[in-house]
C-alpha cells in the first residue's frame with residue numbers, strides 16, 4: 001500500500017513520538033488532539049511531555065513541514081488511533097476515548113484507507129468496538145478499508161529508540177489489513193514485523209504487561225518474606241539470579257504508570273473466572289506502598305512528630321509521568337502518619353501534586369526534615385553526596401525504599417541509613 005499521508009489521532013506519550021517517526025520517514029503526518037492545551041503548546045513549538053530527544057525531533061519535523069498539528073481529524077490515507085484507555089474507579093476499562101476517536105474518523109474514511117488501533121485495549125476491541133463504529137461510514141472493513149491492531153510496546157524513557165528497534169506486532173482483521181500495516185510501519189521500524197490477527201495482537205500486548213506485573217508482584221512478595229526473616233532481599237535476589245533459569249525482578253514501592261498497573265485489569269474484566277493469579281498480583285502490587293509505609297514506621301518508630309522529605313513522585317526513575325504512581329501513594333500514606341511531609345520531584349515544577357507539597361530546593365527541604373525517604377531513584381538523587389547532606393542536616397535519618405544507594409557512604413557521613421528489606 002502506498003502511503004502519502006497519515007492522521008495521528010492522539011498526541012500523547014505514544015502518538016506524538018510515532019507521528020514524528022513517520023514524518024521523519026517522508027510521509028506527511030497530521031497530528032490531532034482534542035486537548036486544546038496540547039495543540040496550543042505544540043503550535044508554539046513547545047512539547048508537553050518529557051521524553052529524551054523528543055523536543056528536538058518535534059521541532060525538526062515541524063520545521064521541515066512534514067508534521068502539522070490540528071485540533072480535528074483530517075482526510076488521510078492512514079488513520080492511527082493512539083488515545084488513552086484508562087480504567088474506571090471499579091477497574092473496568094474506560095473505552096470512551098477509543099470510541100470517540102473511531103467516530104471522529106468516520107466522516108473522513110474513504111475506500112482504500114487503513115485504520116490502525118495502537119491503544120492498549122481489552123481483547124476483541126478492534127472487531128467488536130472499532131470496526132462497527134468505522135462501518136457507520138457505509139464502508140465495510142476488510143472489503144473497502146483495512147483495519148488492524150498494532151500495540152505500542154515502547155518503554156518510557158527509551159521511546160524513540162524502542163519505536164524503531166523493537167519487534168512490531170500487527171494484527172489485521174484479515175491478511176490484507178495485516179500486510180497493509182506492515183507496508184506502513186516498514187517506513188521506520190527496523191525490528192522484526194510480526195503479522196497475526198487483531199485479537200491475538202491485543203492479547204499479546206496484555207500478556208506482556210501482565211506477565212511483568214506478576215513478576216514484579218513475586219519480587220515484592222519475596223521482599224515481604226525477606227523483611228519478616230531478616231534477610232537482605234537484594235543479596236538474596238542477586239544470588240538466586242545466578243541460577244541459569246531464574247530472573248527475579250526488583251522489589252520496590254509498587255507498580256505504577258499508565259500501562260502495567262492498568263492493563264492486567266482488562267483481562268480480569270474480560271474473563272473474571274480465569275484470571276485469579278492476575279487479580280491477586282495486581283492487588284499485591286497496589287498494596288505495596290502501604291507495606292513500605294508500615295516498614296518505615298516499624299524502622300523509625302512513631303512518625304507523628306517527624307518531618308519527612310520524600311525524594312521522587314514519578315511512577316519510575318527518570319520520567320516525568322506521575323500517573324498511577326506508587327510514590328504518590330507512599331507519600332499520602334506517610335503524610336497521614338507524620339507531622340509534615342514535603343516532596344522533591346525534579347520533573348515537576350509548581351507548589352504541589354495531588355495535595356503533596358513540592359519543594360525542589362534540596363538544601364531547604366533537608367534542613368527542615370528529620371527523615372529522608374528515597375521513593376524514586378532518579379539519576380539526580382543517585383548522585384547525591386552523603387557528606388554534603390550531612391553538612392546540611394547532621395541529624396537526618398535515611399530510608400531507602402528502592403535500594404538506590406549504598407549503605408556505606410551514608411554511615412561514613414555519620415547518618416543513620418536503613419533500606420527496605422536491606423541489612
Ligand code: SAJ
Nearest residue numbers: 152153154155208209212249250252255256257259315316
Ligand atoms: N518496576 C518494579 N520492579 C521492576 C521493574 C519495574 O517495581 O523490576 C516498577 C516501576 O518502578 C514502575 C512499574 O513497575 O512503577 C512499571 O515500569 P516498567 O519500566 O516495568 O514499565 P513501563 O510501564 O514503563 O512500560 C511497560 C513496558 N512493558 C513491558 O516491559 C512488558 C513497555 O514495553 C510497554 O510499552 C509499556 O509498559 C506500555 O506502554 O504498555
